[in-house]
Amino acid sequence: MGAGPSSQISHVSDVASVSYASGVSTYNGKIVLTPYEEVEPRLDAWDFYDDTYQFDLFIQGYRAIQDRSYEDMKSFYQVSGIHGLPYTAYDGVTSHNTYKPSEWSHGRFGGYCHHGDVLFPSWHRPYVMLIEALIIEEAKLIAEKYPSNEKEKYVKAAKKLRHPYFDWAGEKAVNGLPEYFYKSELEINTPTGKNKIKNPLKSYTLPVDLSQPLAKGHNPNDKPHYIVPNTTYNPFTPKGYPTVRYPNPNYEDQYDLLNFNMSIYVNSVFKPSIYQMFQVDDYLHFSNHAVTSDDRQLPDSFSGHPTPTDTAGFAHFASVETPHDGFHLISGGLGGHMAYVDLTTFDPLFYFHHANVDRFLALWQAVYPNSWVPKNVAINGTFTDEMYSTVDEFWDLTPFRKSETEFWNSADVRDIEKLGYTYPELQKFKGKDPKELHNYLFELYKPDPHFGRRFFVKVTIAMGKLIGPYYIRVFVDLYNADAKTPVTSPHFAGLIAMWNSINNFQANSTSYIVGSVDITAAMERLGIRNVTHEYSEETNPITGELNSTAIFNVDKDITLVPVMLDGKGVTAKEAGVSNIEVYTFLHDKVNPNFLVKNSGELIGSKKF
Structure with a gap:
């Protein structure tokens, strides 16, 4: 391993040789994430709905991981808890610098996720792969249960299944979210025929309390006197209550507001931001929006290093993280889980959002293939990384294991085809001059x-x-x-x-x-x-x-x-x-x- 916290991470004992299954597996009680056997595309959320067999399996697989015991490391709760709250170890992954609650007041972030540093795009890549692999694992089991006259089609669909993305900067996004995100039930074809099942994409019901109660009246269980909290940080979700988007005083979603805001912001915010992003040819500027200006970014590790007197540091105003932040706020609204860093992953929409962020990363890589993760400072810290750690492409992306003794790093996840997935635009322009893809993207996102x-x-x-x-x-x-x-x-x-x-x-x-x-x-x-x-x-x-x-x-x-x-x-x-x-x-x-x-x-x- 290169520079990184690998020497600090708590590992299980080394194993000389292990044969790993494709996707996600459990070895000696530990979760290991491995590439898929075949390369298949992640589909646009609108097109994905039209692929009946994949959609049927995806919904059932998603429902299955949500229904797992919250203590199960393969459950939706545990995977969602990796990103922010509840600030606890996932799958036993800790370090000598493991987060302590007292560090919150000093600005250290207690989840594993990276924001505001060069690992922001690459850390989220294996994260989406993990939830994707768990859904696929369930989908393959479900496919085998279909009647003989349907089984072959569903088994084939399970092999092709990948997590779809929602392109919030695309023309279709002006209409808001696809309808299947806000129906309470979805009618799909199951192994026992057509059935209506509780929609796992609308919300997730918390099996335990999430965050801490606010002042009386500002918590969902204070109904009928619930007041949508005007606090700027972490609404409380009691056990048994679902995630919400733009909640009203009845703790109900307001999709009219969400979709209205999408109709305004797609053309005024998202398209221009993505259009700008594809102009930036350096990974440092593309990757994130935060920077220090006091020379702690290691002077000769990349070109154009700011001097200590440059109080604004770099101008990360065309990074992929900037419009990413905007979608979180616009899709969640006041009191909605998507709008809060610590809570956002408990809304299933998060993974559609980050599949799209990963798509932008992959498209940007195809246009600028020679630029990748430079050495930089991760200011915020994470559950395993202390604040102001110096990170690079070989830094461990905890808690995602690629074997029992090693973690994925940014160098490992650079080539998505080696991970077993791709995106439609990459398929369309594969083998062609990157300028053709670049021009296509400029046309697609022209504001x-x-x-x-x-x-x-x-x-x-x-x-x-x-x-x-x-x-x-x-x-x-x-x-x-x-x-x-x-x-x-x-x-x-x-x-x-x-x-x-x-x-x-x-x-x-x-x-x-x-x-x-x-x-x-x-x-x-x-x-x-x-x-x-x-x-x-x-x-x-x-x-x-x-x-x-x-x-x-x-x-x-x-x-x-x-x-x-x-x-x-x-x-x-x-x-x-x-x-x-x-x-x-x-x-x-x-x-x-x-x-x-x-x-x-x-x-x-x-x-x-």
Whole structure:
């Protein structure tokens, strides 16, 4: 093993030679995750529904792992508990630096997951594989139980089965979630014929309490006097209560709100973010949105290292983690499990979301195959890793075992075909010039039809000034915009999501997130000039006077509105905003990596 905590992890005794089954297996009581025997594609959530045999097996397999005893390491509860709460060891995986509850107040995260560092994309890869493998394991057993006239088709479907993804930046996502995510029951063909079963994709009912009770009235078991909590951190879910999305005072899902928000944010937030992401050619900038600026990122380990005087550090405003955060907030809502880092995995939608994040990772790899995980600092820490650990591609991705004595690392999971799965776009462009895939992705996620001059607002946000999650909405040419201004306003350009997993950064922290919003479409809607320094555009041809729309004043024309999940507005300074800048550029006249390298023209800036 390379650099990593492997020497600290509690292992079982070494075994000279072991033959492992495909998918997931138990050896000496330990869970081992191994590649699938065949390479099969993970399907889009909409297309997956049309594959009847796979869908039937997937639903039954999902139901089966949810119905397992919560103490079983192959249960939905235990797998979901890997990510955040309940901050306990999964499958006995600990280390000399195992998380202690007292470290919470110092900012250390108590789950195994990585956020805000270079391992964010690669750590979640074996995580999705684990839940996928457990579902497939059940599906193969169920397939064998079908009557002889159906068995062959279901056995074949079980071999092809992979976890589907929900592309929240795709055109279909404007319609919201597929209907099968919010039906209480699903009618499917089972080994005993057509049956209605409790839908495992709508929610998961907690077998034990999750998190801690809040003030009286803000807990689900306080009904009929339940008040959706306005706290920003970890609602309480009592034993016997399900996960929810946008809960109302009756602790019921509000899919009208979820789907409405999707209809707004797909084009204003998600598409532009993914479009930007595929411009970034360096894994460091692609992988995550957090950075330190005090030279703890090891000076010569990668090019472009920031100097200690560069207070904002890198500008991770086109990373895959940025829109990822946004979907968590937009799909969960106030009080909804998806919106909270510690609780999010207990909503089955999480795994569809992260299958899509993994898809973006795989597509980005195909476009930029020579860039991978660099050495970097993992600020937050995890259940097994202390804060500020120096990590790289050989760092153990705990708690995912590839054998009884070894854990998967980022180098191991770099090639998804070797893991036994792929994605439709990779199949379509396999063996072709990566530029063809790149152009296809630009066309797929283009935010609007304007490919000439573009304008971006870049926002630098100090972490820890305000405990999240919260949004920073960006409005154009609406000086008095506030938290009550609807996102349906033509002045709304997009938002930056602050989905914090960091709970107690000091006020003088040097860690920042840098977010960006493409304001070009909003400018088009409002008739604001989209060229620079053109005399014909800046003056009235009759009077010779300067047109009112000719000057772009950042101070007056860009309004930032930070909003908590409960709708309460706070000031930009309270939200940690330290600086806003507006850049413009022509796509064919600047470096394609413009967002990282700021290769456009600076229109103006404002400090807070």
